[in-house]
Amino acid sequence: MGVFNNLLLACLLMPLLHAYVVINSQDYMDVASAIFYANANGDVNYLIFPGDDYTLSLMQIGNRGSILLVESPGKPVFAGFRGALEAEGNRVELISSTGTQLNLELARKSGVRNFIITDSVYGHNIVSLVAYAKSTHAYLIFANKSNVGEVASFLSSNRPDSVMLYGILDEEVVNAVEGLGVGTETINNGDKYEDNIEIVDRYLSSNPELKDVLLSDGNVLEVSINTGDVPVVLVSTVIPDSTYNFMLENARDGRISAATLIGSTNLDPVYDMTKKVNTQLVDKRLRVLVKFGQGATGGSGEVQPLSTFPLPSPFAAVSLDSAAYNPASGAFELVYSNKGNAQAFVKSSIQVLLNGQQVGTIGDDERYAIRRGESKGVRYLFENPGEGQLSINDTTYYGVSMLSFDKAFLKYMDVGRISFVDQSSMALSDASYSPLEDKLAVKVRNNGTSEVFYRISVSYINDEGITVYDEEQVRNISAGRNEILSLGGVLKLPMDKADKTRMNVTAAYGAREAFLEKRAHADVIIEGFPWWILLILLMILLALA
Amino acid sequence: MNKGLMLAAFAVLLLGSAFAIPQNSSATAGTTGNYTRQITAAGSVYIEGGNVTETNVSRTGSTEKWGAFYGNVTAGLTLAQSATAAPVYTWAWNLANGGEVCASTGSTFVWAAVVPTAASFIDALWSFIPADVDSATNTFTDASASYAFAGDGSNTTTGVFTYDDVGANTWETFAVNESASPASKDDVAFCVNISATNNRWDAVTGGYQLMVATNETANTLETYYFYVELNA
Numbered sequence: 001m002g003v004f005n006n007l008l009l010a011c012l013l014m015p016l017l018h019a020y021v022v023i024n025s026q027d028y029m030d031v032a033s034a035i036f037y038a039n040a041n042g043d044v045n046y047l048i049f050p051g052d053d054y055t056l057s058l059m060q061i062g063n064r065g066s067i068l069l070v071e072s073p074g075k076p077v078f079a080g081f082r083g084a085l086e087a088e089g090n091r092v093e094l095i096s097s098t099g100t101q102l103n104l105e106l107a108r109k110s111g112v113r114n115f116i117i118t119d120s121v122y123g124h125n126i127v128s129l130v131a132y133a134k135s136t137h138a139y140l141i142f143a144n145k146s147n148v149g150e151v152a153s154f155l156s157s158n159r160p161d162s163v164m165l166y167g168i169l170d171e172e173v174v175n176a177v178e179g180l181g182v183g184t185e186t187i188n189n190g191d192k193y194e195d196n197i198e199i200v201d202r203y204l205s206s207n208p209e210l211k212d213v214l215l216s217d218g219n220v221l222e223v224s225i226n227t228g229d230v231p232v233v234l235v236s237t238v239i240p241d242s243t244y245n246f247m248l249e250n251a252r253d254g255r256i257s258a259a260t261l262i263g264s265t266n267l268d269p270v271y272d273m274t275k276k277v278n279t280q281l282v283d284k285r286l287r288v289l290v291k292f293g294q295g296a297t298g299g300s301g302e303v304q305p306l307s308t309f310p311l312p313s314p315f316a317a318v319s320l321d322s323a324a325y326n327p328a329s330g331a332f333e334l335v336y337s338n339k340g341n342a343q344a345f346v347k348s349s350i351q352v353l354l355n356g357q358q359v360g361t362i363g364d365d366e367r368y369a370i371r372r373g374e375s376k377g378v379r380y381l382f383e384n385p386g387e388g389q390l391s392i393n394d395t396t397y398y399g400v401s402m403l404s405f406d407k408a409f410l411k412y413m414d415v416g417r418i419s420f421v422d423q424s425s426m427a428l429s430d431a432s433y434s435p436l437e438d439k440l441a442v443k444v445r446n447n448g449t450s451e452v453f454y455r456i457s458v459s460y461i462n463d464e465g466i467t468v469y470d471e472e473q474v475r476n477i478s479a480g481r482n483e484i485l486s487l488g489g490v491l492k493l494p495m496d497k498a499d500k501t502r503m504n505v506t507a508a509y510g511a512r513e514a515f516l517e518k519r520a521h522a523d524v525i526i527e528g529f530p531w532w533i534l535l536i537l538l539m540i541l542l543a544l545a
Numbered sequence: 546m547n548k549g550l551m552l553a554a555f556a557v558l559l560l561g562s563a564f565a566i567p568q569n570s571s572a573t574a575g576t577t578g579n580y581t582r583q584i585t586a587a588g589s590v591y592i593e594g595g596n597v598t599e600t601n602v603s604r605t606g607s608t609e610k611w612g613a614f615y616g617n618v619t620a621g622l623t624l625a626q627s628a629t630a631a632p633v634y635t636w637a638w639n640l641a642n643g644g645e646v647c648a649s650t651g652s653t654f655v656w657a658a659v660v661p662t663a664a665s666f667i668d669a670l671w672s673f674i675p676a677d678v679d680s681a682t683n684t685f686t687d688a689s690a691s692y693a694f695a696g697d698g699s700n701t702t703t704g705v706f707t708y709d710d711v712g713a714n715t716w717e718t719f720a721v722n723e724s725a726s727p728a729s730k731d732d733v734a735f736c737v738n739i740s741a742t743n744n745r746w747d748a749v750t751g752g753y754q755l756m757v758a759t760n761e762t763a764n765t766l767e768t769y770y771f772y773v774e775l776n777a
Binding site: 295 | 614616647648652653654655656657658694695696765766767768769770771772773774775
């Protein structure tokens, strides 16, 4: 009977066991999800690249027995591929889903307990993480503020062993994951090269037998990257000092003996780096090869370009939208916006001109961040600029890296004098939080005579320390209006911590969306566990008995 | 912005081609194709395939165990404002600087610990019968083919000379493993030293010409990935 049970179990599990994952999608998130799924489970992944030949792909796949086909419902590379695979004698399980939905579906299916969370906009993070994720049996989850609820819910119900937050993430994501109470670690140096070096260093430390790395700009996936057998060091047209030093030190220490550049893009800086590294080495040399093409014997025999799959690149698009001098505050008030798809780091230097003559310089000592889609007001104190026509000459540097700028603009603008005193007034009251529902409710009241813009943040403190949730969204409320604001699924306060936690809610507000400089606070009453429900249930049970 | 920023640009040209190797002169050539393919163009760096002669040879008189690739390698280090701007100065990487071109079915060949291999390994991995006249054992007959990747001293492995335009042993294909005990075809690479002076089979001087093992089962193909090490 025991043998029969085991056979039955094996038969039931058979369709679920795959050693070969075929990826048929033109969506990079689908492709990345399936690659990380396969690697985390020890399966082989076969990516159909855009432009691949249908017949050639079928020949290469052949009969693998059992295949998991991950296929985009709307944008597969090949249509009708399931039938073609079955005609080759394969048993095919089809997953037809896409985007973040597929990402979490494969996370559930993988059964793994280690997760890495990154923002899908940063395509180079996918390249940086493939090998590390494979070596740690981890799966990659894409998260941003728009799907943070689903991600937090998934993690909360799956109780992971480890979660790594990698790269720049929306604050909502960081707060939600850190609030789950699972062990998290973070790699975020604000720069893709620094993050990359840190993850490759970790990989090499835990896989000291491997002395090879791949070199890539992180803009595409290629089969050697997809296998996850060798970590990728990011390079570019200008190789950062930190990357050069990393290669030099590891070559000197014998941790890296060889590197393979994927494709000929960036061959020039890599060649230059190799020469410089080898000049510094005394008794050894770094070996660098360029993987430049592919060809099939038995076919035409032509040497073809490498098959690659493009990944998205983050970009910032910062502009100066308005500038005014406010005599009431004795400051220039400038409003910048970021219309890019990624967070921007910004630093400005601004010449102040009076009747065309420079009378001073204002600007930033440190770079600051503007989130994607955000308008941000910046105030520069400047007392008594004098009478006459004011203008500014603004040189602003910005980029998606915290450490280096890759873009800049120069803007000359006449500046009006607008005396503005923010007389907005709002209050928060009647704040309560239900740990059972993970739901916060707070009454918002606009006490002033004009519209108010505000952004909510919630913090709580207990024996685990302080947890902060900053809402990215800027809300507005009309004059004289009261509203009940409800936030659900983001605070993640464990029920058993409820009676030992202090919580408060804060609104940063103002009459102008870009200048939310006033604050309103309220303490939050945390509801205890509704024991009376248990009591009623107990009484019902007793009555039934 | 610093308009005077100058970029060092390195250009490589690899003209790659392939053909099946006729075993005797009675083999008849089939179609001849000609193409020019821009493999990639990023900055001033480019690799392109060039005039390819595809030779379709009838089963009789040819081997299906082996295929071959050949091409040119040229490179230059330039000082220029941009990829498209005229260079201020150019340092020519030339063929005399040396290096190797390698081909492997391994998409992620590990180059850190390349070791010599033996013809018997190749026979075993490609399921060639060692007694066949065109087996690896009977083809890679030079047991002391020399090679030297960066970081290694000179080493020897198994090799075979392929012919130049007058049939002289000229280009030595040597085989190496990425580990001491190769477990699959992906662990083997076929390489040749880049040469500035050798004539290829097509009478062109310089470049590379190498031979690779192929799957001799009908209607199968094998994907090779190409690597080049330019001595820096």
